[in-house]
Amino acid sequence: MIEKNAKNTGRKKFNLSSLLSISGFGVVIAYILLCVLLTFLSRNFLTINNFITIIRQAVWVGVMGIGMTFVIATGGIDLSVGSTLGFAGLTVAVLLQKGIEVFPACLIAMLIGAFIGLINGLLISKVKLPAFIATLGTMSILRGLVYVYTKGIPVYGLRYPAFQYLAQGYFYGIPFPVILMAVLLLIFSFLMYRTKFGRYVLAIGSNEDGARLVGIDIDKIKIWVYILTGFLCSISGILLTSRSEAAVADAGSGYEMDAIAASVIGGTSMSGGKANLPAMFLGAVLMTTIRNGLNLTGVSSLWHQVVLGFVILIAVTMDSLSTRLLRKE
Amino acid sequence: MKEINKSFYGVPVLKNASISLNKGECVGLIGENGAGKSTLIKILCGAYKKDSGQIFIDGKEKTINSVEDAQNLGIRTIYQELSLFPTLSVAENIFINNEITRNVASKLSFLDINTMRIEAERILKDVLSVDIDVNKTIENIPFSQRQLVEIARAIYSNGQVIIMDEPTTGLETKEKEKLFNVIYDLKSHGKTIIFISHYLDEVMQVCDRIIVLRDGEVVIEDKTAHMTLDDIITSMIGKVVDNHYPKEKMELGNTVLKVENLSNVKDFNDISFDLHEKEIVGIVGLAGCGKNEILRALFGLVKWQSGKVTLNGEELKFKSVKSAMERKIAFLPAERKSEGIFAIQTVSWNTSIAALKKIMQGWKLSLRKEKLITNKFISELGIKVHSPSMLISRLSGGNQQKVMLSRWFLTDPKVLLLEEPTRGIDVNAKVDVYNLIMRYVKQGNSVIMVSSEEGEVLGICDKIIVIHKGSMVATLDREKTSLEEIKRYSVSAG
Numbered sequence: 001m002i003e004k005n006a007k008n009t010g011r012k013k014f015n016l017s018s019l020l021s022i023s024g025f026g027v028v029i030a031y032i033l034l035c036v037l038l039t040f041l042s043r044n045f046l047t048i049n050n051f052i053t054i055i056r057q058a059v060w061v062g063v064m065g066i067g068m069t070f071v072i073a074t075g076g077i078d079l080s081v082g083s084t085l086g087f088a089g090l091t092v093a094v095l096l097q098k099g100i101e102v103f104p105a106c107l108i109a110m111l112i113g114a115f116i117g118l119i120n121g122l123l124i125s126k127v128k129l130p131a132f133i134a135t136l137g138t139m140s141i142l143r144g145l146v147y148v149y150t151k152g153i154p155v156y157g158l159r160y161p162a163f164q165y166l167a168q169g170y171f172y173g174i175p176f177p178v179i180l181m182a183v184l185l186l187i188f189s190f191l192m193y194r195t196k197f198g199r200y201v202l203a204i205g206s207n208e209d210g211a212r213l214v215g216i217d218i219d220k221i222k223i224w225v226y227i228l229t230g231f232l233c234s235i236s237g238i239l240l241t242s243r244s245e246a247a248v249a250d251a252g253s254g255y256e257m258d259a260i261a262a263s264v265i266g267g268t269s270m271s272g273g274k275a276n277l278p279a280m281f282l283g284a285v286l287m288t289t290i291r292n293g294l295n296l297t298g299v300s301s302l303w304h305q306v307v308l309g310f311v312i313l314i315a316v317t318m319d320s321l322s323t324r325l326l327r328k329e
Numbered sequence: 330m331k332e333i334n335k336s337f338y339g340v341p342v343l344k345n346a347s348i349s350l351n352k353g354e355c356v357g358l359i360g361e362n363g364a365g366k367s368t369l370i371k372i373l374c375g376a377y378k379k380d381s382g383q384i385f386i387d388g389k390e391k392t393i394n395s396v397e398d399a400q401n402l403g404i405r406t407i408y409q410e411l412s413l414f415p416t417l418s419v420a421e422n423i424f425i426n427n428e429i430t431r432n433v434a435s436k437l438s439f440l441d442i443n444t445m446r447i448e449a450e451r452i453l454k455d456v457l458s459v460d461i462d463v464n465k466t467i468e469n470i471p472f473s474q475r476q477l478v479e480i481a482r483a484i485y486s487n488g489q490v491i492i493m494d495e496p497t498t499g500l501e502t503k504e505k506e507k508l509f510n511v512i513y514d515l516k517s518h519g520k521t522i523i524f525i526s527h528y529l530d531e532v533m534q535v536c537d538r539i540i541v542l543r544d545g546e547v548v549i550e551d552k553t554a555h556m557t558l559d560d561i562i563t564s565m566i567g568k569v570v571d572n573h574y575p576k577e578k579m580e581l582g583n584t585v586l587k588v589e590n591l592s593n594v595k596d597f598n599d600i601s602f603d604l605h606e607k608e609i610v611g612i613v614g615l616a617g618c619g620k621n622e623i624l625r626a627l628f629g630l631v632k633w634q635s636g637k638v639t640l641n642g643e644e645l646k647f648k649s650v651k652s653a654m655e656r657k658i659a660f661l662p663a664e665r666k667s668e669g670i671f672a673i674q675t676v677s678w679n680t681s682i683a684a685l686k687k688i689m690q691g692w693k694l695s696l697r698k699e700k701l702i703t704n705k706f707i708s709e710l711g712i713k714v715h716s717p718s719m720l721i722s723r724l725s726g727g728n729q730q731k732v733m734l735s736r737w738f739l740t741d742p743k744v745l746l747l748e749e750p751t752r753g754i755d756v757n758a759k760v761d762v763y764n765l766i767m768r769y770v771k772q773g774n775s776v777i778m779v780s781s782e783e784g785e786v787l788g789i790c791d792k793i794i795v796i797h798k799g800s801m802v803a804t805l806d807r808e809k810t811s812l813e814e815i816k817r818y819s820v821s822a823g
Contacts, residue, residue, distance in 0.1 A: 194693050196685045203682055206671040213630075213660065213668055214683040214736070215651040273673045 027265055027282045030315060034289060042296040050292065052175060056167075058288040059177040060085075061258045062281045063236040065266075066188045067229030068259040069280045073192070074225055075205040075272030076131035080120060081233045081259050083142035085252030088113045089237030090146050093155040093247035102162040110234045116142065117230025121223030139256070147249050156246035167243035177239055181281070184232070189277045201225060205272025258287060261308070265315040287311070333382035335368055335545075342368045344545045345382075350490065355512055355522040357536035357553070359529065361565055362781060365545040366525055370492055374406045375399035403489030407479045407496060413467045420449040420463040423482045452481045456518065457511050473504035480511060484520075491515065492523040497531055498617055509535050527615045529561055530821040543567050562816045574788030575764050576807075577771075581791070582606025585775050586744055588627075591636035596622035597799045600636070602792070604744065609766065609776040611790030613783055614819050619799040621663070624746050624779045628660040629653040640744070654683070659742035661733055663749035663779075669733050670721050677703035677717035679732050684739040706735035711761060727758025734765055745769060747778040751785060763789055783815045795819055 038045040064081045071078045088109040095105035116138065123134035158164075169176040192198035200221045203211040212218055236255075241247045265283030267276045290311060294304055335343040343365045350356055360366050371377040373384070375396040384391055386402055393399050413422050424445045430438040449463040461474050470478075476496060483491050493512075497505050512522055512535055526532050532539060533553055541549040541564045549556070549564045586604040591597065597619040604610050614620045625631040627638065629647030638645045640656055647653050653660070662668040671679055680703045681688050688698040703717040710731045714724060721729060730750070737745065750766070751759040766789060770776055780786050786793055787807065795803040795818040803818045 190693075196689070196694065199678075199682060199685060199694065202674070203671060206673050207667070209668045210671055213628075213650060213662055215649070215654045217649070217651065269673075273671070 027267070027279055027286060027315065030311075030318075031282060031286050031289070034286065034293070038289070038293040038296070042293065044296050045293060050296075052178070054288050054292050055178055055181075055285060056175050057292070058281070058284040059181045060236045060240055060252075061255060061262055061284040061287070062181050063184060063239070064229075064233050064255060064259045065262040065280045065284055066184060066277060067225075067232040068256075069263045069266070069268050069275050069277055070188075070192070070201060070225045071131070071229055072260070072263050072268050072270060073201050073205045073272055073275035074222055075208065076124065076222065076225070077135065077260070078120065078226065078229050079132065079135040079256045080116065080139040080142060081229065082252040082255035083139045083146070084113055084116050084230050084233035085237040085240065085255060086146050086247075086250070087116065087142045087237070088234030089241040089251050090149065090155065090247040090249075091234075092238050093158055093241050094149075096158055096160060096163060097155060102160055105163075106166075106238050109238055110231055113234025113237070114227050114231040116233075117227040118223065120230065121226035124226065125219035125222045143250075143253065150247070150249045152249050154246045154248045158241065158245045158247075163242050164245065165242075167239045180235075180239075184235075185277055185281060192275055192277060197221070197224070202273055202275065205274070207273075258284070261287060261312045265312065283315070286315075333369065333372060333379050333384075335365075335372060335377065335380050342545050343372075343379075346542065346545060346547050347382075348540050348547060348550065350521045350523065352521055353516045353519045354538065355516055355524055355536045357532035357539040358523055358525045358542065359527075359532055359539065359561065359565065360542035364542040364565075366542055367494070368545075369542070370406070370494065370523070370525070373399065373490075374404050374492065400486075403487060404492070405483035405486065405488035405490070406492040406494065407476065407483065408494055413475055413478060415468040416466055418464050418466050419453075419461055419470065419478050420446045422467055422478055423449045423452065423463075423485055425482070427486050448485070449481070452485055453477070456484055456514065457481060458514070459507070459511075473500050473507075476500075476508065477511065480515075484515075488520065490521045490523065492525070494525045495527070496524070497526060497528060505531070528820060529558060533558065533561075541565055558817070558821065559813070562813055562820070566812050566816065574785070575760070575767050576789050577767060579607045579771065581608050582773065585641060586627075586777075587637075587639045589637045589639075591623070591626065591633050591638065593622070593626065593631065593633040596631065597626075597796070600796075600801055602794055602801075602804065604775050604777060606773050606775060607770050608792065609770055609778060609790045611786035611793045612777065612779045612796060613781070613786050613793060613815060614796035616781065618796045618819070620779045620796045621748060623796070624660070624748055624777060627653070627744075627777065628658060628746055630660075654740060657741065657743040658746065659683075659737035659740055659744070660746040661737060661748060661750060663752055665726070665729060665733065665753070670729055672720075672722040674721060675718045676707075676712075676714055676721050676724070676732055679721045680706060680717075680735045680739065683736050687739060702739065703735070706732075706738070710735060710765060725755075725758075727754035727761070730754050730758065730762060731765075734762070738769070743774055745774065745776045747776060747780075749780055750778060751780075751782070759785070783812055783819070787812055787815065797821070 035046070044050060064085060068078060068081060091112055092105050092109040095108060096102065120135055120138055123129045124131050165176060167177055171179050192201065200211070200216045203214070203216055204218055204221060208218060237252065240251055262283035263280050264270060265286060266279030266281070268274060268280060287308060290307060291304055294307060295301070333343050333346045346365065346369055358366055358370070368377060372379045373393070375393045375398050378394060384393060391402055393402065414425065417425070429441045429444050429448065431441045432438045446463055453459050453461050453463070457477055457480065459474070459477050461470060461477065467475055467478065480491070496508060500508065512524070515522060524532060524536055536553050539549070539551065539553050539556060539561065540547060541561060543565060544567070548567070582605055584603050584605055589601050591600040600623055602610060612620045612623060622631045626633050629650050629652060645656065666672070671682065677699050681699050685694060687702065688695050690698070700717050706712065707714060707717065712728050712731045714728060721732060724732065747766070751762050754762070766776055778786065778790060787810070791807055793805045793807065793810065793815060794801055795805065795815060797819060805814065
């Protein structure tokens with residue numbers, strides 16, 4: 001982008017607006033500033049171990065965020081992601097307790113996640129409910145079901161080595177969830193930017209009427225996007241259950257906001273048509289880092305939400321300012 | 330209004346336009362699209378500022394700098410796109426921003442809902458002689474009554490000059506009669522009406538005087554009784570100057586598309602025509618006559634109830650746009666912004682979206698191929714753009730339209746459906762578009778084109794079908810017809 005702009009104007013000069021036009025650039029700068037600040041505030045911050053912890057914690061939101069980014073790219077929203085995560089996490093826990101092998105248990109949980117996505121997709125595209133309302137409904141139903149089943153008591157004691165490995169294992173010295181995240185990012189980035197499917201997702205988000213007139217089956221694409229999201233949430237749910245070796249009734253509650261925030265901090269436009277998956281993950285890492293930093297510097301966890309709220313506002317404001325600056329040019 | 334001038338970006342839209350309105354009179358204001366009607370009206374109701382000229386009311390010069398100024402002078406406009414609040418009741422709409430209140434304390438007053446209700450009923454019954462339940466919300470009353478509510482609002486707020494912009498659009502004959510009666514009543518109450526309509530027969534029926542605008546000038550201003558329909562049409566069109574249409578006479582080939590007795594009752598009825606290889610068929614008619622729906626039906630966007638469409642001998646039953654595209658039909662919509670371009674995407678993205686198959690490499694989209702193809706179109710169609718990765722929204726209308734054409738040419742269509750292919754683009758780009766259409770049919774393809782510019786239809790089409798209120802009223806041969814004839818068929822059933 002920078003190079004192209006420089007070519008167009010015939011000079012290679014530092015150009016603020018062309019830098020800002022790279023989506024994700026704002027997050028990188030914000031992240032570096034944050035790290036510098038936290039390094040000064042806590043001597044435990046800038047260590048490899050701490051960074052691995054941060055990235056590992058960012059994976060829950062990151063995996064869900066991939067789905068959320070697809071949904072938002074079509075111009076929709078999915079509020080049920082946190083509940084889907086909780087529901088799938090509970091499913092896998094219950095199945096394991098009943099003596100089912102790790103692989104089939106995970107597979108069933110993922111299928112259930114995909115099925116929840118299918119329901120969301122059908123409600124939105126066929127019943128024509130607004131995405132916000134439809135997923136608000138499924139969010140409440142799923143969370144409710146989890147409470148009904150567990151009566152608030154965690155399903156715990158899931159000490160199966162193969163299952164523990166998923167969130168706690170290392171692969172050539174790198175935590176397995178981090179590898180999984182990288183692989184998923186690669187696959188879904190390819191899907192978004194290098195396949196017909198991804199183009200159609202962005203087309204629907206850019207201009208739904210226009211998309212219809214070039215022969216895109218809008219309902220089909222939307223349904224698949226929600227299926228993908230449900231599927232990814234179930235992966236997050238399995239990882240979280242594996243990490244805590246238990247399924248807690250309110251696991252993943254409130255994560256929908258984190259997933260939306262990660263997407264938006266990463267430059268995905270809420271009105272659809274634009275998406276940046278790597279920057280979304282950076283957004284997730286940024287939020288985790290702030291939580292981590294606040295812990296290390298001894299700030300009461302009660303303040304975390306307040307700080308995160310400000311970070312979201314600042315990130316989005318920077319994004320909208322840079323878009324306006326570009327438009328002026 | 331005296332010697333009003335107005336230019337946009339240096340292009341004069343009104344040139345010394347002067348009109349006068351008398352009390353208790355209905356004046357028809359007519360002209361082609363772009364003649365300056367709406368600009369003149371917008372100056373009168375304060376939406377635009379005039380460059381020069383004067384406005385006199387009751388002999389005194391007045392300044393109108395804002396919509397409020399116009400409102401205070403008693404000028405009311407009833408727009409095509411109604412400006413009512415759909416979820417509020419009829420009475421609430423009539424009194425919006427003019428509420429009747431009851432003082433309770435010095436600074437505190439309540440809305441006097443009862444008085445408003447009674448007063449609303451009185452206006453509707455006594456002045457407009459219509460019976461509308463004033464408690465119903467606007468969204469729950471029929472379309473034709475909404476307009477009357479707007480008129481009631483104009484009367485209550487003591488409007489003296491009431492401007493009606495295409496008031497009969499969407500009205501049935503009976504409702505129209507009612508509206509005309511309301512207009513007669515308003516006149517007898519001493520109100521002045523400006524009636525703007527494309528339906529010349531209606532204008533002649535209801536107006537006392539007619540003003541014809543052409544290219545920003547008043548060309549005729551006279552009593553209706555002194556004019557004939559032909560006079561008006563000739564004065565609207567003026568002298569035909571151009572010959573910038575690159576039309577070439579070609580031997581037509583076999584029948585490609587056959588449309589037989591196509592009806593969907595709501596928009597169009599009993600439409601039949603043939604389309605041959607190398608032929609361009611034009612469909613014209615007034616806004617809302619159903620011409621666009623006919624075209625959209627052929628692309629699977631509008632359903633039909635009866636009739637038959639055959640393409641190369643095979644009957645077409647569309648389930649979706651996709652099935653139309655599979656039959657090698659392409660459709661360029663009129664609303665470029667809302668239905669055509671993907672504004673936040675690049676030129677190459679916009680070019681390839683309808684034919685991604687062409688840039689696939691196995692499972693993968695090849696950005697290299699996409700760029701190559703786009704560059705080919707950029708040079709062939711003369712699209713002015715720095716690079717294929719530029720955002721399409723930064724291009725001019727004409728260049729955007731060429732990208733739209735590229736998009737559809739890339740799907741290798743045999744039949745190209747064009748809806749207002751030159752709307753909102755400059756003259757040079759128009760000629761380019763005509764050339765592209767000609768080049769396309771020369772390769773053995775066919776085009777159906779819907780346009781509200783009769784001139785361009787006459788300029789490049791072989792056959793011209795005129796639609797009036799959903800029905801075909803004439804099929805004209807390019808070489809044996811004239812603009813006047815086309816116009817005459819479009820404005821009145823013949």
